[in-house]
Amino acid sequence: MKQPVKNVLRGVARATEYAVSSVLIPYLSFRYLRDLNVGGFPISVSNEQYDTIIFWITAIGLITVAAAFGVGSSPKRTPRKAVFLMIQTVANCIYIYSYKFSGAADYSMAIVGFGTISFSVGALLNLWMGVIFLKTALNLYDFIDAIIFQKKQKKLRLEQDTEGEKDVEYGANNLSDNLGVVKK
Amino acid sequence: MNNTFKYAIIAFINQFDPTMLSGILGTIIYYLGFVKPIVTAIITFLLPFLTPLGELIKDFAQTVFSSLGAGDLTYYFLVALIILVVGFAFAVLSPGHDPIKKEKKKE
Numbered sequence: 251m252k253q254p255v256k257n258v259l260r261g262v263a264r265a266t267e268y269a270v271s272s273v274l275i276p277y278l279s280f281r282y283l284r285d286l287n288v289g290g291f292p293i294s295v296s297n298e299q300y301d302t303i304i305f306w307i308t309a310i311g312l313i314t315v316a317a318a319f320g321v322g323s324s325p326k327r328t329p330r331k332a333v334f335l336m337i338q339t340v341a342n343c344i345y346i347y348s349y350k351f352s353g354a355a356d357y358s359m360a361i362v363g364f365g366t367i368s369f370s371v372g373a374l375l376n377l378w379m380g381v382i383f384l385k386t387a388l389n390l391y392d393f394i395d396a397i398i399f400q401k402k403q404k405k406l407r408l409e410q411d412t413e414g415e416k417d418v419e420y421g422a423n424n425l426s427d428n429l430g431v432v433k434k
Numbered sequence: 435m436n437n438t439f440k441y442a443i444i445a446f447i448n449q450f451d452p453t454m455l456s457g458i459l460g461t462i463i464y465y466l467g468f469v470k471p472i473v474t475a476i477i478t479f480l481l482p483f484l485t486p487l488g489e490l491i492k493d494f495a496q497t498v499f500s501s502l503g504a505g506d507l508t509y510y511f512l513v514a515l516i517i518l519v520v521g522f523a524f525a526v527l528s529p530g531h532d533p534i535k536k537e538k539k540k541e
Binding site: 253254256257258261302305306309310313316317319320325328330334337340344374375381382383384386 | 477480485487488489490494495499507517529
């Protein structure tokens with residue numbers, strides 16, 4: 251299989267993975283929670299900002315998926331992969347912040363006959379933001395590493411090419427010598 | 435299809451009476467009690483390092499988020515499309531290491 255086709259297929263696979271995990275599953279979950287109306291066993295969900303949550307999931311999710319395609323389709327240790335990774339990390343950061351902003355981080359559900367279940371993952375999201383900071387630092391390192399690696403590779407290729415030319419010249423000299431021997 | 439799935443969930447939930455549901459929840463909470471110390475230890479260890487960094491990123495996200503427009507998906511779709519096209523163009527025009535091409539060049 252040709253390299254461009256391989257790249258595109260890798261990109262599509264990574265984009266699909268992100269589309270399922272960061273757009274489709276959250277989108278369907280929040281949509282079902284919004285529409286859930288259980289007869290005989292009423293569940294009332296107090297959070298009413300589902301439309302905002304769904305909007306941000308779709309909007310930022312789209313950018314995350316596109317960046318994931320870029321990351322997947324780029325070869326290893328290239329600056330463009332690092333740039334796409336950076337875009338993906340920034341998109342992820344805003345994606346997580348959108349959860350907090352839209353109120354999905356503080357959730358409460360009242361079940362009639364049982365009580366209320368409520369949870370707040372605001373502190374955990376802050377922790378995750380810290381992880382994103384570390385990821386950004388790693389991406390920067392990847393970017394610098396990719397530039398250095400590409401320069402080294404270029405230098406190596408140039409050296410190989412010049413060696414190849416030398417070999418060809420050496421081979422030609424030998425051939426002329428041999429021809430000379432035959433002539434003699 | 436959508437309604438079928440919804441009714442299936444309703445039928446599934448209707449099988450249980452409230453006391454049974456509370457029993458199930460009680461069991462889940464009982465088992466979560468075993469996981470709790472491990473999660474607490476990890477979070478307590480990481481919290482002092484990561485929370486200040488998280489606050490920094492949160493401020494950055496807040497700034498970016500406040501400049502983003504809500505209600506219209508067109509802009510986001512366009513941005514995603516641009517990134518996708520750039521990614522595709524790079525993947526096709528500059529594919530990186532290509533052993534087939536190298537072999538052809540050698541020949």
